[in-house]
Amino acid sequence: MTPSISIDCLTASQRQAVLHKDGPLLVLAGPGSGKTRVITCRIAQLIDSGVRPWNICAITFTNKAAEEMRLRVERSTPASGVYLSTFHSLCVWILRRYPEEAQVKANFSIFDAGDQQRCMKEAIKDSKLEAASFSPARMLEYVSRLKNELEDVEDFESRAHDYFTKNAAQVYRRYQKILKLNNALDFDDLLVRTAFLLRDHPEVRQSLSHRFHYLLIDEYQDTNRAQYQIAKGIALAHHNICVTGDPDQAIYRWRGADIGNILAFEKDWPETVVVKLEENFRSTPNILGKADQLIAFNTRRKQKKLIATRPAGQDIEIQTCDDENAEARYVAEQAQAMIEKKIDPNEIAVFYRVNSMSRAIEEAFVQRQLPYQVVRGIEFYARKEVRDLLSYLKLMANPEDNVAFDRAIGTHSRGIGKTSIERLEEFARIQGISLLSAALRAEQVETINRPTRLRLKEFAQMIAQFQQKVQGPTAPLMEEVFTASGLAGAFGSDEDAIENIDSLISAAAAYDRRVEQPNLTDYLQMVSLYSDSDAYDSSSGRVSLMSLHAAKGLEFDHVFIVGLEDGVLPHERSIEAGPEDMEEERRLLFVGMTRARKTLGISYARHRVIRGQFIRSTPSQFLYEIGFAGESRAVQSEQWDSGSDQYMYEPQDVPSVKTSIPYRVDELVEHSKFGMGRIKEILDLGEDSIVVVKFLSGNTKSLMLKYANLRKVGVKEQ
C-alpha cells in the first residue's frame, strides 16, 4: 500500500510526534505550531501502519474542531471510522452503551444552564434556606466545582461541618435527587458518571480500552479532573495516550480545568516521550514578540520559546477610544478599509471579553452595512420558539422530564394556570410519578377544578399520541408536533418565529440525512451539546465577532481585540480573585493575540456603559506589559443629536504647521498610531517639514509634520 500521507514537509519535531507509535506521547505545542496538522497526520499514519480506524479515539475541544478534523483525516487517508468527538459527546456515547452499569436510562435528558437553574431553585426552596447566601447561581457554581473535583454527595456530606457546607451538602443532595427524578444529567454529570463508571467497573474499562486502542486528546491543558480520570481509565491497559496542549493557553480554570493535568503528565506516564513544537508558522514576529512579552509576566508556567518563522510585518496598533461606540467605530472603519482593499472578510475577526460587548460592534457594522457574523451557537437554541418546540420533543423522548413538561404546557394559553400546575405537582410528588403520568390521571386530582382536569388530560393524551412516533427521522416528527401541538397557531403571524422554526426543522432534516439511524433521543442529546464555537462558519464571507474564549483554536489574518481596560480584560472578578485568575486573564489575551497572522489591532475605551451604568475606565495593565506608552489621541464618539461637527474634534490638538515648527529636538511627542516617541531631527521645509521620531516601540520614522498629527506629551487634555 502506498502511504497516503506525506510527511516530507514536516519539521523534525512534527515528524517525531507523527511517527511516534506506541506508548504515551506529550506534545507541547505553542500557538501556530501546526498542532492540528500533526494530530491529523498522526491519525493517518496510525491507520497506514495497520491500526483499524475504529480503534482510534480522538478528542477535540469542540464539535466544530472534531468535524474539521474528520474532514482532514478523511482527506489524508481513505479509511474512515475514527471515533472523533468531544469529551462530552464521548461520555454520552459511553453512558448509552452501558446504561445498567452507569445506572442511567439511555433516554436521559441533558440539562442546560436554564434547566439547571430551575432545578437548583427548587432544591434551594425545598431546603428552606435564605436566598441571600444561597443564590441559585452561587450554588450551581459550587456544586459544579464539587462535581469537577469528582466529589459525590456522600463524600461531600462526610466532610461538611460548618453552617455553609452543611447546607450546601443538603442542596447538593436535593439537586441531584431532582435531576434523577427528571431522568436528567447536567453537563458535569456526563463526565462524573462516566468517570465513576470507569472507576467502578473494570470490565467496562477493559472493553473500552479494547475498543479504543489509541487515545488522542487535544487541548489537554483544559481538561478537568473527571476528564483526566476518564482518559486514564481508557488508556491504562495499553498506555497509548497522546495528549497535545499548551499550558500558556489554559483558559478554563474557572470551570475546573486543572493545568496540573498537563504539567504532571510525565509523572503519570513515566515512559512518556515529550515533543515540543516551538516554531510558529502563523504570526509575524511583530505579533509573536508582543505575545511572548506578555506571557512572560506569568510566573506559574513552563518556560517555552516562541520561534517566529514568518517575515516581519506591521506592528501591533494600540488605539485609545473615547467610549465603546467610538471603539466600535474604530474597528468598523478599519474593517471597512480592509474590505475595500479586497481583503476577504473571512480573514477579519473581532474578539471581546464578554459577549455583551458585541452589541456596540454590531451596531457600527450595521450602520456601515458591513457583513458580520456573531459566533454564538447556543443563541439560536435559546430562542423562545425553538426552546418551546424542543420542549415537546424532549418530553416525548423522556416522559420523566418535568422541566420539559412545564415548558411545553406553558408555551401558549390553553386554560391551564399556575395554581393547577402546582396542584398537579403536589399530586405527582405524593404519588411519586412524573408530571406527565400525573396529567394522564388528571381526573383523580380532586384539588383541580373539573374543566382544567379535562384540559390537562387532553394535553397528556396529545403527548402520548406523539410518543407513538418517536422512532425514526426527526424532521417530520417536528413538523407534525409543531402544528398538532397548537404552537403553529400560537405563533401565527410572527414571521421571525416561523422562520426560526423552519431553520430548526431544516437542521433536523440534515441530521436525519447525515446519520445512519436517526432517532429523537440521539438528536436531542446532540443538540444539547451544541456549543458556541460550533456556529463559526469559516467561509461565511463575513467578519467574525466572538468572545476570546470562542476564539480558541482559530486563526485569522487580521484580528481586533477590544476592551483592554482594567475590569474588563482583566475582568473585575479575576482582579478580585487574585494572582492565579489574573494569570488566566493574561493567557486569555495571549490566546487572542496569537490568533492573528498579519495584523493585530488592540483598543480600549476611556468610558464604557456596563449594565446600564456609565463607567470611567483606565487602560488594562496588560497594555503596559506589551509596551503601551500612554494614551494616544482618542477616537471620539459620533455625536448624533447634540452639537455640530466642531465639537466632535478638539481643534487645539491639531498642531499648527503654518508658522514655525512648534517642536524641538529631544522633545517627547505622541503619535496616534505609533505611540510615544522622542524627536531626533527636524527638517524645516515650511509646509512640507519633516520630523524624525524614535518611538518607544523601537522604530524610527520620518513623518510629514502636516500629516503626522503629533501631540506634545505632558500637555493635558481637559
Added chain:
DNA sequence: CCATCAGCTTTTTTT
C-alpha cells in the same frame, strides 16, 4: 386564568 407592569437584581468566560 392570564396579561401587564412596576420594581428589583444582576458574578464573564462554556460544555
Added chain:
DNA sequence: AAGCTGATGG
C-alpha cells in the same frame, strides 16, 4: 440594559 418576581386588574 435586561430578565425575573410579585402584584394588580380584567
